[in-house]
Amino acid sequence: MQRLNLLSPAKINLRLEILSKRPDNYHEIKTIFHKISIFDKIGLEKIPGNEIQLTVDNPAIPTDNTNLAVKAANLLFSYADIKPGIKINLKKEIPSGAGLGGGSSNAAITLKGLNHLLKLNISEQILTELAVKLGADVPFFLTDTSTAYATGIGEKIKSIETHNKLWFLVIFPGFTVSTGWAYNSINKYNLLTKSTNNNIIDNYSLDINTVKSLLYNDFESVVNKRHTEIPKIKEKLINAGAQGTLLSGSGSSVFGIFQDKTSAENASLNFKSDSKQKVFIAQSL
Numbered sequence: 661m662q663r664l665n666l667l668s669p670a671k672i673n674l675r676l677e678i679l680s681k682r683p684d685n686y687h688e689i690k691t692i693f694h695k696i697s698i699f700d701k702i703g704l705e706k707i708p709g710n711e712i713q714l715t716v717d718n719p720a721i722p723t724d725n726t727n728l729a730v731k732a733a734n735l736l737f738s739y740a741d742i743k744p745g746i747k748i749n750l751k752k753e754i755p756s757g758a759g760l761g762g763g764s765s766n767a768a769i770t771l772k773g774l775n776h777l778l779k780l781n782i783s784e785q786i787l788t789e790l791a792v793k794l795g796a797d798v799p800f801f802l803t804d805t806s807t808a809y810a811t812g813i814g815e816k817i818k819s820i821e822t823h824n825k826l827w828f829l830v831i832f833p834g835f836t837v838s839t840g841w842a843y844n845s846i847n848k849y850n851l852l853t854k855s856t857n858n859n860i861i862d863n864y865s866l867d868i869n870t871v872k873s874l875l876y877n878d879f880e881s882v883v884n885k886r887h888t889e890i891p892k893i894k895e896k897l898i899n900a901g902a903q904g905t906l907l908s909g910s911g912s913s914v915f916g917i918f919q920d921k922t923s924a925e926n927a928s929l930n931f932k933s934d935s936k937q938k939v940f941i942a943q944s945l
Contacts, residue, residue: 663705664777668769669945670698670760671800672828672908672915674807674871678843678852678878686796686813687843692820692874693761693797695806696828696942700766702729703749704773710743718752728767728794735790736771740780755938757836759909761801767794768801788815806945807866822866825944827924829902829916831893834936837883837911845882852878866944868917872904883911890914900927 674692681687707713712733714723725731729748737743748770754762768791775782784802791798796814805819846852884891884907893914894905901923902916918924924941931939 664773666702666769666773668700668702668765669695670754670762671695675874676877678846680852681847689814691810691814693800693808693810695945697945698754698940698942700754700762701751702769704777705747707745707747709745711745713747716750721752728763729770732767732770732794733774735793736774739790755832758832758913759911760913761797764795764797765801768798772802824866826866827918827921828942829924829927830913830940830942831931832913832938833889833893835912839910842879842883842910851881868903871917875904875906877907879910880907883907896930900930
């Protein structure tokens with residue numbers, strides 16, 4: 661095998677609580693990750709030499725060692741003590757800086773893909789340990805589960821069994837939100853969720869009423885004030901028939917939940933994809 665073509669999915673956060681700041685400057689969180697059908701495409705190819713080459717169809721995305729896919733390849737090769745020639749071809753559909761986990765997903769899929777392509781036989785546990793070094797969301801994308809309850813900095817994953825598929829309308833408003841700024845603002849205004857108010861989330865059937873009762877994101881308290889377009893998008897989604905709406909991650913994307921595909925499609929007519937704003941109809945994976 662010399663080449664692999666893989667899908668790299670997006671995620672939304674159905675719930676996100678920030679509990680405390682740790683001595684290492686990370687934050688303890690509780691969140692529900694949920695994979696949805698917005699995909700980047702990753703091609704992995706073994707080539708002569710010992711360089712990692714990355715091509716991306718979006719000129720705004722870096723292709724050097726700051727790209728998480730390249731970081732993932734370097735980290736994996738350092739662990740395995742090898743230096744193969746690899747070409748990574750990345751076709752972007754997931755907006756960057758949007759709270760949809762695109763970079764983290766790319767890193768995880770690159771780790772898994774290269775482990776398979778090169779027949780390294782590195783265990784899932786070791787891959788997870790490497791993934792944590794790349795980012796708090798990366799371990800979730802290593803899993804085969806579509807929905808997970810995550811604690812710690814997001815790396816402690818408990819799969820949630822789900823039986824129903826939901827439809828979402830995801831709106832990327834055309835600007836990014838800095839995750840660092842969002843966390844710093846939460847700290848500055850002492851808006852951390854009190855851990856005593858949080859209950860462990862057990863497995864549940866993924867129906868709309870249950871999800872509506874879970875929807876909460878601590879970041880909305882600071883992001884919505886700075887970016888007033890976001891609450892306007894949420895209101896527009898509700899008026900278009902969404903059963904619930906939420907900011908994903910630290911933003912900037914907002915999602916609305918719908919009963920079925922037709923409802924999501926009808927609601928999408930109220931929004932327009934252009935050079936900045938992106939509108940996605942997506943389903944639970």
